[in-house]
Amino acid sequence: MVTRSDFDGLVCAMILKELDILDEIKFVHPKDIQDKIIDITGRDILTNLPYDDRALLVFDHHNSEKLRNKELLNAENYIIDGNAPSAARVVYSYFIKEHKAKLDRISDELMREVDKADSAMYNENEILNPTRWTLLNFIMDARTGLGRFRNFRISNYDLMMKLIDFCLENNNIDDILELPDVKERVDLYFEQQELFKKQLNKIAKANKKVLVLDYRNEDIIYAGNRFLCYSIYPDIEISINVVKGKNNNIAIMIGKSIINRNSAFDIGQCCLSYGGGGHKNAGTCQVSANEADKVLAEIIEKINNN
Template structure:
């Protein structure tokens, strides 16, 4: 479709995987780099007009930026190369629509698109959370917040698996994908520690009215599991904050999300996180705060979220 090839810069998750699959199918990209959104905001990733970004903060100089984060509409003026739709369920859907998806992509991509949309908008049912299967299960495996990567060394890295899956997803159905040895290895580990994960979740969670706070900072081992399980264990709470150290340990991450089983929270999370140098959607977002300021910020977050109800 395109003679010129670009680099895709995206997140290492289900949405990034499907964006990569779509753009590779169109023969638009010849290189992929996975990055953290905060690194984009902080200017740590060099971006040029040879780059296409998806599901990441807008950076000047990019060729095309696809996104659906509400906070990005507040952070940026409108630009022609910033293809953003805050109502889209995933950045993959924004890419799909931009390239006239139904006309261009094969019909069998439909279930993959449904999987990406469901995962990135967290449109899960109770059953999906407690007994994940098909694309939902793959999305939990690919989500860094599930924590498989930090738990053990796999035969190949998550990066290499993502690269393999971008090619594989274009040619295989989800049952075949889950049977791939490198995927199956992760599936087995995910289910192996399910009980330990739930027990640890209960022990690390404190409730502040409508808010559940899961604080992993003092945990030597954090068992792998999906980040939505907290809502099945604490059904009365309508919003949660997962707290853990950033990679460099001098910052604390507040990863915030609304309950997907009790949809009564009135907080606009993306807007709230933007006030602390982070970002996100109306229903999910995160910020990273220096350790010495983290308790003050946490107190403020609890106060604001409780006030919103």
């Protein structure tokens, strides 16, 4: 299985494990699949990632991929539903008809929570004071940035593998959060919360509908959940995070506010035009450092003129 290292990826892995079709897991970035730098074989199942014709099955829910791959939508190995709230929901819906008995330990609560997490259906209190499944989602999200600050007792990969088995045996979220390897990440999340807020206020620049968070000149990027800016700036419709990426590239990460939901702008389609992707409410593209300011200005203009 090849997927992203997040809550959605965890639940996808749990489903495949219950079906006894999970051998090993690779966690990758979507762009690595687009650029064909990951070795994919006819035994691999991809979830929440761009289409790769070498794979056995590819599950996705990103609208931009439907636009990118119009000619592939009838491919037998491509299962994509742009209306699904999570990739885990696409995987679950695909297998549940014929394998209901095997998926008995995949609870309705777990599926509701992964749908809520991947579609960011959070209220302001959940953003400011995350608990239970919301907190687990935030600490598992690579965009929170916990991995930059501590050599944890076990790696994120080993934690994911541990959680697959633990969550199948025990769906009690309070017990999951008390696992030592989860708890040390939770503790760090709350340790950095105020530092993250201060940094956000320092770099944030509002431009009509858009809030730009440009981290290119920051020596340290503190860990924190990516939705906090919407509770601090409740009137903005879209945020853009700008960070240094690999190979002298700049990553531009765009997301719609989950507090002010007035925007009709299609972020995935916008990112697709710059070689990236996503869905209507969130997306990412990587551009060269020389072009970053020009691309950023173009994106801001497109959003504000929408």
